[in-house]
Amino acid sequence: MLVADAGAVVVHANEAAGLVFPDARPGSAMADAVPGWLVSAHARCTAHLPAQRPPAGAGTVQGPVGDRSYEAHPTPRDDGTVVWWLVDDTDHRLAREALWTERERTEFLVRSSNLLLSSLNLDRCMDVTAQMAADHLADAALVIAPAHGPELPIVSCVRGGSPSVSRAVVDPEAVPGLAEALQGFPPVPSRWLDPSAAPAWLVPDGLDALGSIVITPLPGHGVPAGALVLLRADGASAFTEGEEVFARLFAARAGAAMSAARLYAEQASITDILMRELLPPLLHQVSGVEYAGGYRPSKDHERVGGDFYDVHPAADEGEPSLVVLGDVCGKGLQAAVMTGKIRNTLHALLPMADDHHRMLSLLNTSLLNSENARFATMVLASAARDGNAVQLRLTSAGHPAPLILRSDGRVEEARTKGTLVGALPEITTETARVTLAPGDTCVLYTDGISEARGGPMGGAMFGEERLRRALSECAAMPAEAVVEHVQMLTSQWVGTGRHDDMAVVVISAPRTNHLSAVDGHTRGRFTA
Amino acid sequence: MTSLPSTPLGLTYSSSHEAVRVELSGDLDHRHADLLVEAVDRLLAEHPGLRDLRLDCTGLSAVDSSGLSALLMVRRRTDRAGAGLHLDGRTVQLNRILEITCTLEYLTAPIAGAQALRRTGGTACSGRTEETLPVAPSAGPEPRARHDRRDTT
Numbered sequence: 001m002l003v004a005d006a007g008a009v010v011v012h013a014n015e016a017a018g019l020v021f022p023d024a025r026p027g028s029a030m031a032d033a034v035p036g037w038l039v040s041a042h043a044r045c046t047a048h049l050p051a052q053r054p055p056a057g058a059g060t061v062q063g064p065v066g067d068r069s070y071e072a073h074p075t076p077r078d079d080g081t082v083v084w085w086l087v088d089d090t091d092h093r094l095a096r097e098a099l100w101t102e103r104e105r106t107e108f109l110v111r112s113s114n115l116l117l118s119s120l121n122l123d124r125c126m127d128v129t130a131q132m133a134a135d136h137l138a139d140a141a142l143v144i145a146p147a148h149g150p151e152l153p154i155v156s157c158v159r160g161g162s163p164s165v166s167r168a169v170v171d172p173e174a175v176p177g178l179a180e181a182l183q184g185f186p187p188v189p190s191r192w193l194d195p196s197a198a199p200a201w202l203v204p205d206g207l208d209a210l211g212s213i214v215i216t217p218l219p220g221h222g223v224p225a226g227a228l229v230l231l232r233a234d235g236a237s238a239f240t241e242g243e244e245v246f247a248r249l250f251a252a253r254a255g256a257a258m259s260a261a262r263l264y265a266e267q268a269s270i271t272d273i274l275m276r277e278l279l280p281p282l283l284h285q286v287s288g289v290e291y292a293g294g295y296r297p298s299k300d301h302e303r304v305g306g307d308f309y310d311v312h313p314a315a316d317e318g319e320p321s322l323v324v325l326g327d328v329c330g331k332g333l334q335a336a337v338m339t340g341k342i343r344n345t346l347h348a349l350l351p352m353a354d355d356h357h358r359m360l361s362l363l364n365t366s367l368l369n370s371e372n373a374r375f376a377t378m379v380l381a382s383a384a385r386d387g388n389a390v391q392l393r394l395t396s397a398g399h400p401a402p403l404i405l406r407s408d409g410r411v412e413e414a415r416t417k418g419t420l421v422g423a424l425p426e427i428t429t430e431t432a433r434v435t436l437a438p439g440d441t442c443v444l445y446t447d448g449i450s451e452a453r454g455g456p457m458g459g460a461m462f463g464e465e466r467l468r469r470a471l472s473e474c475a476a477m478p479a480e481a482v483v484e485h486v487q488m489l490t491s492q493w494v495g496t497g498r499h500d501d502m503a504v505v506v507i508s509a510p511r512t513n514h515l516s517a518v519d520g521h522t523r524g525r526f527t528a
Numbered sequence: 529m530t531s532l533p534s535t536p537l538g539l540t541y542s543s544s545h546e547a548v549r550v551e552l553s554g555d556l557d558h559r560h561a562d563l564l565v566e567a568v569d570r571l572l573a574e575h576p577g578l579r580d581l582r583l584d585c586t587g588l589s590a591v592d593s594s595g596l597s598a599l600l601m602v603r604r605r606t607d608r609a610g611a612g613l614h615l616d617g618r619t620v621q622l623n624r625i626l627e628i629t630c631t632l633e634y635l636t637a638p639i640a641g642a643q644a645l646r647r648t649g650g651t652a653c654s655g656r657t658e659e660t661l662p663v664a665p666s667a668g669p670e671p672r673a674r675h676d677r678r679d680t681t
Contacts, residue, residue, distance in 0.1 A: 329593035398629035
């Protein structure tokens with residue numbers, strides 16, 4: 001407590017006030033004894049006539065005294081003196097400031113998380129990280145991704161600027177701590193760096209004199225996401241321990257987002273490569289037999305790459321070509337990988353294509369494993385031109401039997417049956433021999449066609465019956481047209497609904513010149 | 529069969545003496561197939577020396593290839609545990625998929641499916657045959673017929 005009169009002379013100072021203001025003794029001028037902020041507050045307080053003085057409680061001021069801070073509450077008295085009640089509010093103020101900083105940081109972290117996680121694009125993640133770090137943590141920031149070959153991808157950003165991307169052929173070993181941070185494991189603490197030791201490429205344009213540098217690793221999900229370099233200009237305050245911890249919190253979020261983006265990018269590219277490899281081939285006429293195929297992959301992203309088909313032309317003229325159409329159990333990447341394995345294995349087994357059972361048995365053995373019972377179903381069809389006709393050997397391995405469409409519109413089911421491949425220790429098969437007369441067609445399809453759900457009520461199965469009827473309308477059509485007709489009908493059937501992969505392959509014995517000459521109205525007469 | 533979004537697989541257990549009965553309901557498809565295998569693993573661990581596992585399929589609405597794969601896994605597990613597997617109340621759709629894939633016998637054979645299957649022989653899916661759809665010009669028999677119907681003696 002301190003009492004001073006209207007002339008700013010100390011009238012009384014109690015013991016506690018004496019401890020805070022050692023020079024405050026009765027009779028000493030306030031200006032000599034207390035800090036300026038209290039002197040001017042006193043002047044304001046005594047400027048009014050006693051009657052106009054503000055009521056008690058108003059006019060509270062606050063200011064620093066030494067390394068602490070005080071609140072001063074004035075109580076004007078009728079004799080013109082003012083009693084100043086001093087309250088130490090240092091801890092209170094510190095707590096408030098800490099709370100405010102914490103709030104601001106939390107808000108910043110939330111904002112950065114939102115920005116970072118809304119993107120699975122690695123470049124965008126690096127840009128956002130650099131920009132946010134430069135704006136909130138330092139004067140400039142660099143995000144360095146793990147090396148891609150000899151180059152280090154770097155995104156740098158100066159406060160208030162926009163991020164710029166560059167690739168530098170530099171040695172990360174030149175910067176102490178950077179190589180470790182880029183390796184990501186074991187986790188290394190942030191490193192302080194002597195600004196004078198920093199190579200020129202580490203300092204972005206627009207930042208003249210360096211004050212301090214901190215390198216913080218960006219931890220990813222088991223994969224290193226890179227390093228964050230924070231730079232402060234000369235003259236700016238150096239990084240405090242709190243700021244460094246905070247920078248690590250930010251780095252953890254940025255690293256998680258960047259590694260998620262990188263994993264996603266890698267996965268997307270793997271899927272892309274696999275899918276490109278798995279795309280069905282374009283079919284055409286081989287050795288006098290017509291082939292056509294159609295594939296409509298499921299739009300359901302969980303259901304990539306279940307169906308496949310291939311045509312392996314015979315090595316020698318007159319030998320049968322092998323057609324494979326199949327369906328792998330399960331969905332997604334695992335199914336796609338298994339599809340690739342099956343296609344490769346069958347390709348390698350082509351020399352024994354004259355023995356479907358042996359081919360399928362060997363494939364079965366190569367796919368068997370004890371962990372799971374993933375299997376595939378498929379149809380093998382060996383087709384060879386024999387005069388005007390086409391001789392077929394058809395073997396189903398757990399697959400819907402092929403349908404034979406005769407040129408008069410009759411539809412028959414090939415009598416073949418066999419065990420699915422890849423799950424049972426042994427398989428049994430039953431091969432059907434079918435002769436296609438000119439204009440006859442053999443249709444191989446996957447259950448995505450026959451079990452397509454849709455129709456007028458939405459939930460009905462397309463079914464084998466409907467497929468047979470649809471085929472009988474295709475009598476004597478070229479192979480390409482049969483595929484298109486079936487695809488059109490099933491697409492209409494499922495409408496916009498969910499559907500499985502749908503694959504169909506058609507093998508036809510072409511109508512001969514002889515036939516088109518008999519029937520003078522067909523197009524064949526002119527195109528033959 | 530009209531529900532497009534798949535209905536979750538339901539499993540209801542009841543046990544008596546040496547048999548455990550599991551009633552399946554809903555879809556046995558790629559979303560839920562693993563549930564069945566996990567449940568059977570649990571059952572076999574809880575009932576050592578189990579004689580019979582009966583799966584009641586009456587309430588199954590749809591079975592896809594992943595569902596069939598799960599059933600094949602179940603058969604492997606029961607074989608290993610020395611328990612018999614019974615698929616009761618098979619729906620038309622389930623029977624159809626088991627017939628096309630020739631897995632009905634394996635799944636429902638008394639015990640140790642593969643061996644039993646080989647002993648019985650002579651069924652629709654066993655052995656290895658070639659058939660000719662009678663359309664002229666008729667093709668001759670395959671020269672490699674020596675492999676046919678291998679275990680009939």
